[in-house]
Amino acid sequence: MKKIFKIIGAIALVLILSVAAFLYFSSKPLPExxxxxxxxxxxxKIQTAINQKAWDSTAAIAFTFRGIHHYVWDKKQxxxxxxxxxxxxxxxxxxxxxxxxxxxxxxTENxxxxxxxxxxxxxxxxxxxLIAPFKLRDAGTTRSIVIQDNQEALLITYASGGSTPGDSYLWFVDQNYMPKAWQMWVSIIPVGGIETSWDDWQNFANGLKIATNHKGLFDLKLENVKTxxxxxxVNEGVNPFTVL
Structure with a gap:
């Protein structure tokens, strides 16, 4: 039995060291x-490509995140x-x-x-x-240019807002200035500079464009997106907010 525990302990130690090594060698410093x-x-240019004006005028959105969280959102109210x-x-x-x-x-209330x-x-x-590309000029954001691989990327830092203020995102765009990926420096992920794609862009009313798939260290999919x-x-004729 002691031998089994020693083997389990050795495996656990190897796993811990492997994760620590991954975090150390994968993490990138936040660029200036x-x-x-x-x-x-x-x-x-990014806001024009994704049609920021169409997003600003959109009043209602519904979507499902990773197949488990289902949303209806009255953006105006x-x-x-x-x-x-x-x-x-x-x-x-x-x-x-x-x-x-x-x-x-x-x-109950409690x-x-x-x-x-x-x-x-x-x-x-x-x-x-779903909407990060439309939040580039939110209150409390700072924007700066970073040159990577001889191309301009847009670094956005959020000083306030949401559940994790202080997070930073480096946006990469294609030749049409559509976001194609970002690198993240966020408090909930211990590795700096993790890259995730922004793809499967879909067209909505008035030329609004929304990315519905993100691939990277973890893959995230948004489904049933309606605007x-x-x-x-967007909610099959039902307004759930009449209870408020």
Missing amino acids: GEAGIKAEALTD NLVQVKWDDTKVIYNNKTLEGVAYKNNKPL DKTAVIKKANDYFNNDSFW GQTIEE
Whole structure:
């Protein structure tokens, strides 16, 4: 028995050392960029390519993240419905006030607070994989140019907002200025500079473009993406926010 424990311990040690080595050799330092006219010009070109104006005028969105989190979002009113497992949460993502259900039974005032926060954390993370290219000029962002492989890349740092302020993203674009990948320096990932693709771009109303697939160290897929001007338009004629 002692021999078995020694073998298990040796395997665990090898795994720990392997992970530590991966983190050490894979991590990249956050690059320094140059803010100014060039950074703003590249931002303009990206926003034109993805049709920022169409996104700004979109009122309602529905999507599924990784097949497990299901969203309906009233962007104009800051209202979100999140469903996962046996849980449904309907709330205001600015005030974090709303209602929560388990197995279709409403939670008490005390119990729902933590569930709404969990739903909001899901929403902040999952929606970012849908709309990050439209947040290049959010309040609290800084933009700068970084030269990699003789090409301009756009470094965005978020000083505030979401669940993890302080995160940075280096955007790479194709010849048409469509985002094709980014590298991330984020608090929830211990490795700096992990790269993930932005692909499977789909066209929506008024020329809006949204990427629905991300490949990298981990792959993320967004499905059932719908956009519109009313909640009923994206949610099979139903407005879940009448309960608020």
